[in-house]
């Protein structure tokens with residue numbers, strides 16, 4: 283019997299990357315999974331993939347920035363499987379790489395609407411179900427910046443992740459006696475579209491030249507952190523509300539650097555990293571130096 287036998291998980295942004303990896307890992311542990319994302323075609327494809335692998339899976343389109351759609355995702359989970367036991371706020375977005383004032387306000391707002399408002403909406407809908415029942419687990423996916431350290435050129439993203447951590451741990455404190463588990467996890471760098479399909483503001487794209495080395499050194503496939511999320515969702519974390527995990531600690535940083543150094547020392551060829559960097563004009567032209 284798997285560690286999530288008879289549990290139902292709802293995963294926002296569950297159609298690719300980490301979200302889909304969590305869905306697969308949870309299904310392998312006996313869970314039923316409910317996924318959502320903005321694209322109907324992606325939802326259909328991911329549900330078909332999960333079902334073909336033997337999972338009990340369903341999904342609907344759900345943009346987390348719209349409360350009505352998030353409520354509909356919860357209703358769909360209840361209508362299909364009778365209830366949901368775990369809610370994972372995974373959907374995330376990073377604005378183009380570049381200085382804050384050069385990012386179009388619309389792109390900045392997508393980060394706010396997805397990472398901040400989306401996490402609020404998912405938490406609201408999940409806790410409305412979990413708190414009266416005195417059970418359930420809410421897991422929020424963090425990212426760069428959630429340690430509170432500023433991240434230049436990724437300010438919109440990193441500051442939203444700092445908010446997410448603070449918000450999640452605030453909820454955990456407020457509801458610590460409720461029986462509901464509230465957790466946060468930074469999965470660390472992962473080889474998903476999110477990391478390998480980047481957009482940079484014109485003039486700043488060269489700063490991403492080191493990305494293939496960074497990815498080779500420190501990124502993992504999403505399947506590794508997905509296992510940790512499954513563990514968080516299991517009874518292993520009962521009574522441990524407020525846990526905040528970071529999958530990119532000093533040990534992993536050092537291990538990656540040593541592996542990459544060793545590879546160079548032995549002159550082994552670098553495994554290719556398939557990266558795409560789109561360059562867009564700056565929203566605000568740079569002032570000319572006089």
Ligand SMILES: NC(=O)c1ccc[n+]([C@@H]2O[C@H](COP(=O)([O-])OP(=O)(O)OC[C@H]3O[C@@H](n4cnc5c(N)ncnc54)[C@H](OP(=O)(O)O)[C@@H]3O)[C@@H](O)[C@H]2O)c1
Pocket residue numbers: 294295296297298299300301318319320321324344345346347371372373374375395396400423424425426468469470471472473474475476477504
């Ligand atoms: N990859 C990394 O290196 C990394 C590192 C640290 C943290 N993270 C965090 O991990 C989480 C997952 O990232 P990932 O790497 O798996 O990203 P990804 O490969 O880009 O996948 C993102 C998923 O979220 C969905 N999504 C995006 N905006 C949405 C919205 N407004 N409403 C609903 N769904 C939405 C996408 O589907 P649609 O496009 O169809 O909506 C997709 O299913 C994010 O919270 C990210 O911040 C990633």
